[in-house]
Amino acid sequence: MVARLVAAATLIPFAFALQDSHPVVAWSSHKSDILDLLPSSVAHSKSVLDSIFSHEDICSQDAVVLVEQSGLHASDLRNLDSSSSLAKTLSSAPSSREFPYVFSNTADSFAHTAESLSTRCGSRYVSLGPGQEGGSLEGGVKHVVSITMPHLEGFASHRKEAMVELESYLANELESIKSLFSKHLVVFSGCPAPAHLSARQMPELDVHAFVAPNSTVLTEGGILKRYQLLTPALITTLVISFGVILPIILLGVSALASIQSPLSTDVPKGFDAQQKKTQ
Template sequence: MTRLAFLFSLLPVALAFSDTFPIVAWTSHSSNVLSRLPSTHSADLFKTILLDEEICVHDAVIVVDQPGLHASDLRSLPSNSHIARSLNASTSSRQYPYVRHDGYSSSGDLISFAQSVSERCNTRLVSLMPGYGHASLDAGEKAVVVVSLPELSVEGYARKSNMLKHDELLESTLSTLPYSQHLTIYSTSVLPTHHKRQSPDSPPVLDLPSTSVAPPKGGILARYQLLTPGLILVLLIVVGVLLPIIYFGIQALASIQSPVRMDAPKGFNAADKKNQ
């Protein structure tokens, strides 16, 4: 019972960070908007960005929306991917792998955030769908650009392959934009069906340097989390519940004694039998 109680006490920890989604952001130039953001998770990231006095300084605020995006999808990208290179080359960047799905930072408010920035800065709001034509944009006219990437709805190798294709699609789309100074925010408007849990002090999504984080010594997978909380929970169940049950079951079977009785039948006399 002690082992079982200990196991159940760990369940809230494993489930504490459900309903989360990633946010990564970078700029083409040094930006106080990102530099002033906290280095760890916050429930009001979008609100903090929106209220920053320098949000309207950028030529463009680019909001990349990829439904179904999870931190593990970003970790699967190689170091030469567009997103990884953009974060690595940026003088101002932030990575938040597991943002809580509540308040203004909820993923459903991603488009609302873009609309709010457009209203505050009195700039044009432009929606782009890669592969479906290009909007007419003027480098001299500031804008908020929403780039809608295809949803990530498959799993396994197909998901990783789609992520690579979408990364290339994003690169080709952003390369057509005429803005020299821009802030790019990449997140999701639909929660992924497969949630992973991790503490708020988890390593960056792509393990790339930001303004307040020293660059890691390894590559893009240098800190890739192999033992996820879900796997740890399964191991705890096996060790804390199944193994004790098997152990006590074997002990119970071993303690059952059913010896074959060799008692002589009534009236039997060994001496008489010998004389015969």
Template structure:
């Protein structure tokens, strides 16, 4: 019989496993060079940053655009329609890379990348609003690092529709930026490595294709999620929180009824002896 304490311990362990701080990383560029292999599926995140970001060739870009969406999961990207503006923008890029599960170190953080490119490429750091207000004279001949902040998605049954709206808005913003900066590199991830949607994160990991399979199927955006994060969260709560509580209740009722049955047996024996 599962005790309440055992149920809580199991739930805690599973929650800890679910809270692995990983997120997908999607990047694409207007350039097609050896630095940016077409539709690459780099197995190591360090290899990606060394080849795409920390190389001297990274200074060829007019702008490096860093997009941050807290709580982003690979399952969110898989819900995007192949006909969506975001998906078409990625598929039409001369070079792209898709990494389903990335754990960012301090050396790969957004702040570190901003400082590194700013110093090596003499680039100016600007926000999305500042980038949109730049005049052509300011852009011409300059180098920029643009920080774009995307709202986090809520854990609900409407998460898929939220992602569709967010993806469209992001595509619209990036279309304007990439037009202003013809030579560009876009890197889209959860740079904060948020863990407030751990259940969806683990389900995404379980559904993860191997790098070769990703390449064969066209990337993580072409694999669709069957279970929504809301449904997954409900199943998790039902099996690992409510079920142990119900089992404890049944065990408690059984322990209460046992003395009653014992008292009834003793009373019957007493009456039998009295009749004799």
């Protein structure tokens, strides 16, 4: 019993650690070794991002798009409807990769990475985001585009509503990029909230400032659907239920069962069963 409790206790930090993870998804408009040669699993975002941005073919893209959203969890992408534009784009891409739970081990923002990449490739740098004025895109010129999405927080219902609206904005931006650049690569990553910003200092997210997607076709699957059983909330619940609460209940039941009632087991002093029988 003690060993079971110790084992359960060791799993609790792991379950809560997953809550600090974020997803990284990437896709391209063409068959690309940049994505196809990535490892099947990674622990840190820096390793996968370095593999993508240091590849010798990265500068051959007409456009490289870096989308960053602090507070994004794997469940936020997974809860998007399979008919959403982002889900359909990812599922139909010639090359794509999905990493649902990675940890950030770099302080560099996507905007800084995008600027460095544009300098190295000699591409035009453009910064975009909801509610901000950015540069316009120009066809025929290579671009590195940085899109910074608003911080995502709150309960599941609010997050789902916000993601629907934000996905609509992102889909519109990606459609504009697609129409201008036939050969493009997109990396969409979550990231931790900046440590120096509190929740009150985060940009306010007005979900009514965007237009919801107008999808009528329902397809099977969706973003990160294959990972839907492995969620931090589920792992935490299972660990607490079966690793902590259940052993405590069983221990209590076992202790109660071992208690013997004095009325049923104690024999009064001076009592002689044989003498009582002959009377």
